[in-house]
Amino acid sequence: MKLSREEVLHITRLARLGLTEAEVDRLSEQLSNILEHFEVLQQADTTDVPPTAQSIDLLNVLKGDEVAASLPQSQVLVNAPRREGDFFRVRAVLE
Amino acid sequence: MTTNHNRLTIHEAHKLLKSKELSSVELTKATLERIHNLEPKVHAFTTITDELALRQAQKADEFIAAGNSNPLTGIPVLVKDNMCTKGILTTCSSKMLENFVPPYDATVVERLNGRGAVIIGKSNMDEFAMGSSTENSALFTTHNPWELSRVPGGSSGGSAAAVAAGEAIYALGSDTGGSIRQPAGFCSVTGLKPTYGRVSRYGLVAFASSLDQIGPLTQDVTDCALVLNAIAGYDTRDSTSAPQPTPDYTQCLTADIKGLKIGVPKEYFVEGIQPEVAAAIRAAITRLEELGASIEWEVSLAHTPYALAVYYIIAPSEASANLARYDGVKYGFSYSDTKNMWQAMEKTREHGFGAEVKRRIMLGTYALSAGYYDAWYLKAQKVRTLIRREFDQAFTKYDALITPTSPTVPFKIGEKMDDPLQMYLSDVCTIPVNIAGLPAISIPAGFADGLPIGMQIIGKPFAEETILKIAYAFQQATDWHMRKPNI
Numbered sequence A: 001m002k003l004s005r006e007e008v009l010h011i012t013r014l015a016r017l018g019l020t021e022a023e024v025d026r027l028s029e030q031l032s033n034i035l036e037h038f039e040v041l042q043q044a045d046t047t048d049v050p051p052t053a054q055s056i057d058l059l060n061v062l063k064g065d066e067v068a069a070s071l072p073q074s075q076v077l078v079n080a081p082r083r084e085g086d087f088f089r090v091r092a093v094l095e
Numbered sequence B: 001m002t003t004n005h006n007r008l009t010i011h012e013a014h015k016l017l018k019s020k021e022l023s024s025v026e027l028t029k030a031t032l033e034r035i036h037n038l039e040p041k042v043h044a045f046t047t048i049t050d051e052l053a054l055r056q057a058q059k060a061d062e063f064i065a066a067g068n069s070n071p072l073t074g075i076p077v078l079v080k081d082n083m084c085t086k087g088i089l090t091t092c093s094s095k096m097l098e099n100f101v102p103p104y105d106a107t108v109v110e111r112l113n114g115r116g117a118v119i120i121g122k123s124n125m126d127e128f129a130m131g132s133s134t135e136n137s138a139l140f141t142t143h144n145p146w147e148l149s150r151v152p153g154g155s156s157g158g159s160a161a162a163v164a165a166g167e168a169i170y171a172l173g174s175d176t177g178g179s180i181r182q183p184a185g186f187c188s189v190t191g192l193k194p195t196y197g198r199v200s201r202y203g204l205v206a207f208a209s210s211l212d213q214i215g216p217l218t219q220d221v222t223d224c225a226l227v228l229n230a231i232a233g234y235d236t237r238d239s240t241s242a243p244q245p246t247p248d249y250t251q252c253l254t255a256d257i258k259g260l261k262i263g264v265p266k267e268y269f270v271e272g273i274q275p276e277v278a279a280a281i282r283a284a285i286t287r288l289e290e291l292g293a294s295i296e297w298e299v300s301l302a303h304t305p306y307a308l309a310v311y312y313i314i315a316p317s318e319a320s321a322n323l324a325r326y327d328g329v330k331y332g333f334s335y336s337d338t339k340n341m342w343q344a345m346e347k348t349r350e351h352g353f354g355a356e357v358k359r360r361i362m363l364g365t366y367a368l369s370a371g372y373y374d375a376w377y378l379k380a381q382k383v384r385t386l387i388r389r390e391f392d393q394a395f396t397k398y399d400a401l402i403t404p405t406s407p408t409v410p411f412k413i414g415e416k417m418d419d420p421l422q423m424y425l426s427d428v429c430t431i432p433v434n435i436a437g438l439p440a441i442s443i444p445a446g447f448a449d450g451l452p453i454g455m456q457i458i459g460k461p462f463a464e465e466t467i468l469k470i471a472y473a474f475q476q477a478t479d480w481h482m483r484k485p486n487i
Helices: A005-015 A021-043 B002-007 B010-018 B024-042 B050-065 B107-114 B157-165 B181-187 B221-231 B275-290 B304-325 B341-352 B355-368 B374-397 B420-425 B431-436 B464-477
Strands: B045-048 B076-080 B118-123 B170-175 B190-193 B213-218 B261-265 B294-299 B400-404 B440-448 B451-459
Touching: A005 A021, A005 B355, A021 B304, A021 B355, A021 B374, A021 B420, B002 B024, B010 B024, B010 B050, B010 B221, B024 B045, B024 B050, B024 B076, B024 B118, B024 B157, B045 B157, B050 B118, B076 B107, B076 B157, B107 B118, B107 B221, B118 B157, B157 B170, B157 B181, B157 B213, B170 B181, B170 B190, B170 B221, B181 B190, B181 B440, B181 B451, B190 B221, B190 B464, B213 B221, B221 B440, B221 B464, B261 B275, B261 B374, B275 B294, B275 B400, B275 B440, B275 B451, B275 B464, B304 B355, B304 B374, B304 B420, B304 B431, B355 B374, B374 B431, B400 B464, B440 B464, B451 B464
Parallel strands: B076 B118, B076 B170, B261 B294, B261 B400
Antiparallel strands: B045 B118, B170 B213, B190 B213, B190 B440, B400 B451, B440 B451
């Protein structure tokens, strides 16, 4: 399992993760090593085995649609890096 | 007089507080004094909350004077820095959250506060709980009080080191692949990972949501049961919280383990295990046999060798989704030197996350990406089923399983930092438990050249009482948990 530079760059775009050139090189080597070790998984016979997403078998957890107190807007916005009035300020999506 | 207070357990301190031989303010002052003396060596705290602690201690004393105390009232506790504490920094030991002050409390913190606990600070950890040594903390590395050149384990390394050093009477940690048990083993304290869903995850900064679980790190099993009593139970704010009723976990502490059936899975005693660790665990199991448990020494859990790969596909996959929220818009670090939205997001994440977090986001994003999903993520989820089934099967014959907590004693700071895979292997004994969502406890079981060895006792889902009982019986018969580092 060898991860090429191009594949690493493709993943960084999917993850919206900026990396330096040196990090790209290091990660393509480290991820290749790790994945090579994990190829052992392919040896497990999983014919007709369903996947497990979580380990306690809770299903369709519902609760009543009741009005309850929540954090006030001022508190929700308290850690916003940029805000305008009662809103999060974001950079322009369309230039 | 004051210095002796630092080695009190919860149940000992409670007695003294209740009989008014000691006040919470005295106890808290003694603890804070010790923290300030030892922190230059141990580095277990990201934040020390002196003022808040003394305020809470004063309130606790009033509570006690009015006859309203419960076992945790007035007793200092350290909270891992990935649990939200209203008005107190919650950094996850990450640059991304270095200035993050949550506007609300995690459910566990709310429950401790409701019982009059005294919060003395927040503990250092591997960034976003990803790691096994605290070396991935963006702030600093915590040192093992048993030998300062060694790691305390991780990711709850600050919590474990502080309890071992007497800087906290007990602490909370979180455990996704061993992050309570492995540091508990490395620091010779008692650490419990409850069944998945037993303790609410509301307000715990998410790492891998199908695996994360909060639990106590304490000086003995009785304390562990007391803390579990306070934090366990259903919470409407966590949809994966378990609706099963919670017993009084102290009721099972009887030391009578006659007839209990314990299995020893042989796959945990192979490849890479330090001979002294294997010998200490076998000796500890023999002690349990002498106490009346019936031991099956050759149990096989044949899928164990797949567990590491399953974990390091599933946990990073979930992490890559959970950590998508750090976009520099809502809270946390925000890169400001650009007008372009996508670039701002990428730069925020480039500068806000450390090397291990980036590695896991990349690994998880890859395993979930088009063309690789079936071969990696789905395959890992299927093997996860096989591992669960194998545990289910074993638990039709045995009440508990016992293994080492880690294959080795604590390693040197720096020793594994250049080789991520070697670091991952230090969790090889604890990871299968999270994959199956089981409860497990690590208790002190010996030393090799003065370095701690932990024993892991694994139980059936929601059978915390069985493993607490076995651990209690062991601690009644041995004194490993009474030994403290000379610091």
